[in-house]
Amino acid sequence: MGNTDIAVTGIGMLSPAGIGLEENWYRLCQGTSLADHDPLLAGLRTDFSCAVRGLNAASVLGHKMARRLDAFAQFAVVAARQAVADAGLDPTQWQSERVGVVLGVGSNSLHSYEKPFSLLGQGKADSMSPFNIPRSLPNMAAGEIALDLGARGVCFTTSSACASGATALGTAMDLLRSGRCDIVLAGGSESGRSRMTAASFGRMGALSSRTADPEAASRPFDTERDGFVLGEGAAVLVLERAREAHRRRARLHGYLAGYGATADGYHPTAPSPSGEPAEAAIRAALLDAGCGAESVDHINAHGTSTVLNDETEASVLRRVFPAGPPVTANKSVLGHALGASGAIEAAATLLSLEYGKIPPTANLQCQGSGLELDIVTKTPRKRRMRTAVSTSFGFGGHNAVLVLRSSRSD
Structure with a gap:
């Protein structure tokens, strides 16, 4: 902590x-x-x-x-x-x-x-x-x-x-x-x-x-x-x-440890092709949490299932996290709850840290060139995790990233 x-x-x-x-x-x-x-x-x-x-x-x-x-x-x-x-x-x-x-x-x-x-x-x-x-x-x-x-x-x-x-x-x-x-x-x-x-x-x-x-x-x-x-x-x-x-001896689900936010300043609906602003938001969140990319055990991706978002996000995640921590995308199961999605996915990420299990991404059959990530599919993956990242990106070029920590070792 x-x-x-x-x-x-x-x-x-x-x-x-x-x-x-x-x-x-x-x-x-x-x-x-x-x-x-x-x-x-x-x-x-x-x-x-x-x-x-x-x-x-x-x-x-x-x-x-x-x-x-x-x-x-x-x-x-x-x-x-x-x-x-x-x-x-x-x-x-x-x-x-x-x-x-x-x-x-x-x-x-x-x-x-x-x-x-x-x-x-x-x-x-x-x-x-x-x-x-x-x-x-x-x-x-x-x-x-x-x-x-x-x-x-x-x-x-x-x-x-x-x-x-x-x-x-x-x-x-x-x-x-x-x-x-x-x-x-x-x-x-x-x-x-x-x-x-x-x-x-x-x-x-x-x-x-x-x-x-x-x-x-x-x-x-x-x-x-x-x-x-x-x-x-x-x-x-x-x-x-x-x-x-x-x-007050409260039961803890975990901690919010870091937050980073940037704007693309590029297009009303399309993400910046370079992904640099989204990358900057991730790095800012890690800095705020006082941890390096190598410390991240799991990523809950924005993962909308749109052509441009997934391509850009995959590229950014590979650059920031070369070690390739396991990734899930809750929208494959829940759909896209728009303004609520970042909070829902943060809650799911905390549960993953709490229970030591990463829920699978639905419907993933083939990862093409440029989309290569270690994505959890078919069944949950058990993993002892300390730190996770949840990414959220929105129309208007809004990028918001959270770093979450487990409380189990406290």
């Missing part, structure tokens, strides 16, 4: 793999894609997604709250409650003004706009819900967590596209290191399953069009990859300064 490491004392998570850590870990280790045809997307060029199933929001949150919240905010509140319970914290007892919330949200649930836009087009503006704006604002995930759990410290949303969740975790580290907060609930939440989102990404050529076999669609680093699969979900981590977590 370094002097500036931040302890992760609680994790809450829901994704297409399930509700809670146990279900998510089990399905990730199965290594089978959860993509399926989606009734919300019927008739579109890409009519499948990875959806969160089994969440009865009205039962968990109450009918009134469930009606008020959009899906991404529902996910966030559920994950935050799980995380706080996992951390053994009682919100009625904490010093609320010292508890912060930082949530990454890339956009919002565009599905909610479809009905009001239709009413507006029909000249029925007076029939629109007064909740349209507060329901859909990206900041409401963080705001609703603060409202639900009585967190009255720093509270805001980070939006760096698909790097948003990782950006939120890195920002939360800074808040704790600076002393502005004693506890931060941080992560990401998003639901990208809307016809607007699917149609728009489809027109860009970013989504897989493998409609005859959705389960085989998300295939990071495979020569036959043709785009990503829309997903959804949330992960919230309870973060505390390590010395304070130790003082």
